[in-house]
Each structure stands twice: as structure tokens, then as C-alpha cells.
Amino acid sequence: MIDTDAELEQALAAAFAREAAPASLIPAVEARLRELVAPVALAQPAAPRPYVPTFAGLSLRTQSRWTSLLSLGAHAVVASLLLLFALSQWHTRVTRANSLATVEAVSPIPALTLRDTMGGGGGGGDHSPVEASKGRLPQMSKTQLAPPQLLRLDHPKLPVAPSIVMPQPVKLPDAAQMPNLGIPQSQQVALGAQGSGSGSGFGTGAGGGIGNGRGNGIGPGIGGGYGGGLMKVGGVVSAPVLIYSPDPEFSDEARRAKYQGICVVGLIVDAQGNPREARVVRPLGMGLDQKALEAVRQYKFKPALYKGRPVAVAIDIEVNFRIY
Amino acid sequence: MQANILSAHDQAFRDLMLDHQSMVFSIALRILNDRFLAEEAAQDVFLELHAQLPKLESPDHIANWLRRAAVHRSIDRLRQRERRPEVAMDAVDLPEPAAEAAPGDPLLSRQLRQLVASLPATQRAVIALRYQEDRTPEEIAELLGMPVATVKSHLRRTLQLLREKLTRVLR
Numbered sequence: 083m084i085d086t087d088a089e090l091e092q093a094l095a096a097a098f099a100r101e102a103a104p105a106s107l108i109p110a111v112e113a114r115l116r117e118l119v120a121p122v123a124l125a126q127p128a129a130p131r132p133y134v135p136t137f138a139g140l141s142l143r144t145q146s147r148w149t150s151l152l153s154l155g156a157h158a159v160v161a162s163l164l165l166l167f168a169l170s171q172w173h174t175r176v177t178r179a180n181s182l183a184t185v186e187a188v189s190p191i192p193a194l195t196l197r198d199t200m201g202g203g204g205g206g207g208d209h210s211p212v213e214a215s216k217g218r219l220p221q222m223s224k225t226q227l228a229p230p231q232l233l234r235l236d237h238p239k240l241p242v243a244p245s246i247v248m249p250q251p252v253k254l255p256d257a258a259q260m261p262n263l264g265i266p267q268s269q270q271v272a273l274g275a276q277g278s279g280s281g282s283g284f285g286t287g288a289g290g291g292i293g294n295g296r297g298n299g300i301g302p303g304i305g306g307g308y309g310g311g312l313m314k315v316g317g318v319v320s321a322p323v324l325i326y327s328p329d330p331e332f333s334d335e336a337r338r339a340k341y342q343g344i345c346v347v348g349l350i351v352d353a354q355g356n357p358r359e360a361r362v363v364r365p366l367g368m369g370l371d372q373k374a375l376e377a378v379r380q381y382k383f384k385p386a387l388y389k390g391r392p393v394a395v396a397i398d399i400e401v402n403f404r405i406y
Numbered sequence: 407m408q409a410n411i412l413s414a415h416d417q418a419f420r421d422l423m424l425d426h427q428s429m430v431f432s433i434a435l436r437i438l439n440d441r442f443l444a445e446e447a448a449q450d451v452f453l454e455l456h457a458q459l460p461k462l463e464s465p466d467h468i469a470n471w472l473r474r475a476a477v478h479r480s481i482d483r484l485r486q487r488e489r490r491p492e493v494a495m496d497a498v499d500l501p502e503p504a505a506e507a508a509p510g511d512p513l514l515s516r517q518l519r520q521l522v523a524s525l526p527a528t529q530r531a532v533i534a535l536r537y538q539e540d541r542t543p544e545e546i547a548e549l550l551g552m553p554v555a556t557v558k559s560h561l562r563r564t565l566q567l568l569r570e571k572l573t574r575v576l577r
Contacts, residue, residue: 084507084509084514084569084572087565087569089508089509090565090568090569090572091537091565092509092510093508093509093510093511093514093515093518094518094522094533094536094537094568095509095537096509096510096515097514097515097516097518097519097537098436098518098519098522098533098534098537098538099538100428100429100432100538101428101431101432101435102428102431103427103428103430103431103432103445103448104431104441104445106445107423107427107431107445107448107449107452108420108423108424108427110445110449111423111449111452111453111456112416112420114449114453115453115456118453314414315413315414321413398417
């Protein structure tokens, strides 16, 4: 029984607990913010400050027709080169080159002090049970047409020098005298091998690079270049552009319950525009998180650009389940 | 279906909204008594926050700013609508709480919320800030832009009114 003011105040405190905001609130605010911002690229902020967001929507830079044509032409040339190279690779393996020499020890790759936009790395191998063998580094280039690998064809029809992706030329310790490619720091000289990774390249990672990371650069990081980190959108790194996004399915639970909302998925968009390592950052529930992941795994992007070069970035994506 | 890619800055603002959306929505709800209107008011508050953010210096400053904005936007919205007639006790067809209802009893809680909802806007705001947001009378005075004595007077009179109405309902 409420007899005293104290008891009444207690009752009021119990009655007036906060309520959860509707799930539609934040998406509605973000939608209205997008409407307010003019659809041109915003100026880059001078230095990052806390609590000063610039809500930069994705935008297309206007280009002159000449630049567009040039870009189209360059794309066509690269595309046809890639196609020709791919066609030239349609041969069974002939021999494994086995000519290794003994060489002096090579110093380990120095740790790179990362600036906040630099990141990247690489890895590779060919599922070999043997550790990658010692060899010199392949040449460095801004894009990779051929991952480094042991020589398979004596006289390829279209010789393309193997390379690893390095947006800026970096001096790394190398065993330059060796005739074959490999990992300069490796102690393994008995058997030509590319290591237990995948995607060609050398090492234990994946993706046509060198090292135990993922990507076509060098090092333990992801996405080309050299280092140990992963780039993020913002500053000099442009956002990747979504070019193919199949709709996610609704789960039965959610459809019956007419449950809708946004699931935030974190993922890496690699330098080829493919989604990797999708994971749920903010769940939605009712089986929709799994559906969101399935959809995001099929997305295709134009990769993020760093100084005009495609790089891998870590991004978050909202997958919006709406019942119309 | 839409897929939007968030930059680090968008994510920071979204995190702010996640931290404070319950507070902002709940304050609006207590004043407006309407979930739809409360959501609209909350949206307005966050849009304003986005514009004001460069001037706000700390998380506490932001939280306080949001409380003030939530109250004022909600009262503004309320005044734009027609004034609702005070709900007569006879017209309320709620199950009555048991005579020995204690603080925390769900029916009693609902009764109290209904009673507060029938009060004028300023008193609703004072009750929400005091019992939902746990603000002192001094803080409430600063948020609402009125003297502390006025706030205390509102609180006293509201408690008295509630006790009278509650007693009538509970008998």
C-alpha cells in the first residue's frame, strides 16, 4: 500500500523505467541525414577529431569524357591481357624447376611502422606439404598480373613477369642472386616448393603473395602492399563501390513475425572487389543474421582505391530487411 | 533491400545514437504519450545533434544536451497538437491494482504512468526527468530553464495529486 511520499516515489521510480527505442529509429535518422547532404564528394577532413562525423555518402566523381574514354581503354587493355594470360595458363604442368643454390642467410623482413592509412600484406602457397623454399623476391608492381610461383612452363606463350603488389616501392631484404623465386628468409633449400598456403605465391597464407597473410603483397597482413594491417575507408582511401548485391532472403521466423530491421555485417573487401571474412557486427536476430551473411558473401564490389590503386579495406555494411 | 557502407565517422555517430536512443525516446514518450510521435521527436533530436556535435565537448555534455533537446522538442511537438482533455478517472477502464499493491507492482506502475500522462506537459517532463532520468531538482531546473523552487513546487504538487488520485482508484 502506498502510504507515504517515500513509497510513492519508489513506486514512481519503478513505473518510469526507460523503454527501448524502436529499431527503425536509427535507420530513419541516417536516411534523413543522407537526404540533407548534397550528393558530391565532401572535402577530406584535415585531421581526425573525435565526435565530428562527416556523413559522406557514396558519390561519383564527375569526369570529363576524355578521362572516361581513357579509363575505359585502359580497362579494356588490362582485361584483355588478363584474359590472354588466363588462356595461356590452360596447360598441364610440365616440370618443377629444381635448381636451387646455396646462399647466405638473409635478414628478416623489418617491422614496418604503420601510418594510419597504410596496411596490407600478402601470403600464398600451393598446398605443398613442404615449407616454401628459399628464393629471391619477385619484382614489385602496382598491380599483380601473375603471382610469383616456381617455373612450370619453359617457354610460356605470353611471358608475364610474376610480381607482388606494392603500391609504393619498398626496399626489402632479398636474396637477389638466387635463380628461382621464393622467400628470401626461408631456410628450406632442398626442395623447390611454394609452401602450404593457397592461391599460388609463396608461404603459408593465401592469395598470390609472399608470407603468411592474405593477399598479393608481402607480410602477415591482408590485401597487397606491405605491412601488417588492413586499410580502412577514410582519408586517402576511397570507399569500395557495391556493384552487385543480391537481396537477402527473409527467414521463416522473421517473415511470420513481420520482423524487420538492420543487421550490420563487417567484412573485408579485397583488392579484387570480393567480400572476405564476413561476420555479424550488430545482430538482428530471428535467423536474419545468417541470411545477411549469406547475401553479403555473394556481393561484388569495385575495390577501394588508395592513390588510384585497388586495396583491401575493412568495412561495415548495413543489410536492411524491410517488409514492404 | 539496401546495403550501405559506413565510414568510420558514420560509425561513430551511429554508436552515439545507440548509446542514447533509449534515453531520448523514453523522455519523448513520457511527455508525448504516443510512440509514433515520440519516435519522430527522437529523430529530430538526433538530426539536431548531428548538426551541433562540433560544439559539444564531452560525453557528459552530449548526454545533457540530448536530455534538454528531448524535453524541448517533445514539449514543442505537444503544443503543436490540440490539447488533450484530462482523462477522467471513471473513463479509465484499467484493472485496478490490489489494495496492498507495493512499489513495482505492474498494475500499479501502469496506473501511475497513466496518471502522469494525464498531467500537463511540464509536470510530465519534471516527473520523467526526476524518476526516469534520476536528475536532481537543480539539474531539472537547468534543463527546463526554470527556477529550482518552481521545480520543487511542481514535484510536491504532482506527488500530492498522484496520491489523491491513486487513493481514489485503489479504494
